[in-house]
Amino acid sequence: MTATVKFGKDLTGLEGLSVEQIATVLDVAEPFKEISERPIKKVPVLRGKTIVNLFYEPSTRTRVSFEFAEKRLSADTVNISGAGSSIVKGESLVDTARNLEAMRIDMVVIRHGSSGASQFLAERIPSNVINAGDGQHEHPTQGLLDMLTMRDQLGTLAGKKVCIVGDILHSRVARSNIWGLGKMGAELAVCGPPTLIPHGIEEMGVRVLKRIEEAIEWADVLNVLRLQLERMKAGYIPSLREYNRFFGLTVGKLEKAARDILILHPGPMNRGVEIDSQVADGPHSVILQQVTNGVAIRMAVLYLLAGGSPERAEAAKGGRRT
Secondary structure (H helix, E strand, O other): OOOOOOOOOOEOOOOOOOHHHHHHHHHHHHHHHHHOOOOOOOOOOOOOOEEEEEEOOOOOHHHHHHHHHHHHOOOEEEEEEHHHOHHHHOOOHHHHHHHHHHOOOOEEEEEEOOOOHHHHHHOOOOOEEEEEEEOOOEOHHHHHHHHHHHHHHHOOOOOOEEEEEOOOOOOHHHHHHHHHHHHOOOEEEEEOOHHHOOOOHHHHOOEEEOOHHHHHHHOOEEEEOOOOHHHOOOOOOOOHHHHHHHHOEOHHHHOOOOOOOEEEOOOOOOEOOOEOHHHHOOOOEOHHHHHHHHHHHHHHHHHHHOOOOHHHHHHHHOOOOO
């Protein structure tokens, strides 16, 4: 188990984390995986803590994953969505946060459409803040669960070639992957239509591959992103059919790979657009393992921000107080 590493109050992104901090989260997630396989999927390490899931944007996987993680650590949870709260009446993020603080909460998990919203909130309330995705900035727990899934399959991240394919421009997942994997020693590339590749992305330490066939030939891992059609205006791609033809991941394209390639996707998937069903459900896909690892990663993050230590994570797994 990783030696003691200090964490700050919040997790707003991977850009500011050290190699040691990232490795600690990945290592602490390992014993928490086993809790989800037991008949009684609960330990008391966050008993008495109150966590608010504050989701200004629609979400299923991330919100449910956090809820499972919180309940398996025995925390009390409150879920607030933008559509069903005072947010729709014009209440500001600061007002919402201050009202929650008045109720003596301990943590806030926030998803927001504006980049920097989680940091904005973290600077204004004493509770722990966890970024569940903010605008086009970062999605740190998704980046961490992607790294854990790759490490499970490959043994190490150092020296592995990872290509992120698809809508890089609008993707907070891509940015968290780039920051996290880069710190852990992976080689990184992106691939997609020029209109969906951010200008100057090479400055983040990644190469740009222009064809999906080139990415398949180069990579050990393909992390396939969905087209975020809800964030697009006209002109990014000619059509979905054209996108699938030139950048969609198909069995026919994968068969030309020189070696086995690991396939990830953060979901939700546009089947038949960025990825075909035969690939998503095929032998090289670890998409469902990503979902499983998401709960363990979020348990680890909650545990560490609450003051838990890596050395005592095994005791936490056994149900003893830490």
